[in-house]
Amino acid sequence: MSTPTTLTPRQRIIARAALEIQSDTYVNLGIGLPTLLADVATDRANVLLQSENGLLGIGPYPTEDALDADLINAGKETVTAVPGASFFDSAESFAMIRGGHIDLAILGGMEVSQTGDLANWTIPGKMIKGMGGAMDLVQGAKRTIVIMEHVTRAGEPRIKRECDLPLTGKGVVDRLVTDLAVFDIDRDGLVLVEALGGTPIDEIRAKTGAPFEVTRAALGSAVA
């Protein structure tokens, strides 16, 4: 698929990641970048969004007069609940997650390794936020997709042979969507399945800190 190059990197990630949300599924979107997928997801047929603080069936943001401090998502934003939604406590919420009942988790990332390790919760000595529900989600969701910008602000690769940052989970990422590329990750490592916006394969290689295979389809999607 070709994505207009006029989009910002984050917009490009969101546009591509939106295609990953299938009809008739239960989906958990992580806080930050993945939350931007909420509108797309709720427009898709029979997708119920799970919020780990205790809501299955997140709706759109409320109108001003419907603001409710008792109804928030995992990012602490005020939300609404769709018809068919349910509320539950945090243990029930993570029973759903850990027990393999969530079809898809889409999470943000800071680093991903060639074997699907994910780091996204702390930078030692600099930033401490905590893992929230991410460590449970990556172990429990049937499929985990990470979305992140391909390189850091300093231009360094975020995709590495091994993560340098403390891990959220080991071998847990099934698919990685960046502003430049889509990778699948399996036992044998990284496989480039799509070059976004016609990005040349050489550019992707130069910005990726680990080797990867290239599928025929990916070759077709890249500028030679």
Next chain:
Amino acid sequence: MPTSRDPASAKTVEGPAAAVADVPAGASIAVGGFGLSGNPETAIQALRDLGVGDLTVVSNNCGVDDFGLGILLANRQVRKMVSSYVGENKIFEQQFLSGELEVELVPQGTLAERLRAGGAGIPAFYTPAGVGTPIADGKETREIDGREYLLEHGITTDFAIVRAWKGDTAGNLVYRKTARNFNPLVATAGRITIAEVEELVPVGELDPDHVHTPGIYVQRIFRSPGLEKRIERRTVREVAA
């Protein structure tokens, strides 16, 4: 009709100050809420006014700098926090990075289950969350059906503080929407559980089918003298023209 002998009326206390009056320095306290939603706001304020220090607080988050549990941090009453996510709180970050505050970060689902297990008499359980990460350091692991798990321990605390929407004088609680979150689990984990409720009703008014937390878990209950219910991230949509 209620009988003249109301076995539960001994649970009602006048307000937040009376509810927390005997919390000693060094106590462990589990606190309900997710972000600022479902926080026992006035009980936390009463703890701040009480001023006891050296507390171990178990709560998913730690409020913000000037509200929720953040006010106990600002008043330097907390020795140790057990939480899953603390990204909203600058004082927390400062006290942690300077070594003043001890922090145990726990994956959110593990924290919920540890409270549930503690309250349910389950000393420990295996979970996949945290395998292969720093969370696994020093923990017993076990392979079950080809997959690795961590042994995590149940949590019980000296006190537990929760907030509910409605409660009756027998201590039965009903929560509202996502303000439920950790509250029902926290309620089971405390040796003395204190419930702050928006509406306190006589025994018999709550439909037993709708009770989320049975009164057996609750030792003290009071009607909140007034909740601010602060919204942490106010997100709205425009009304379609």
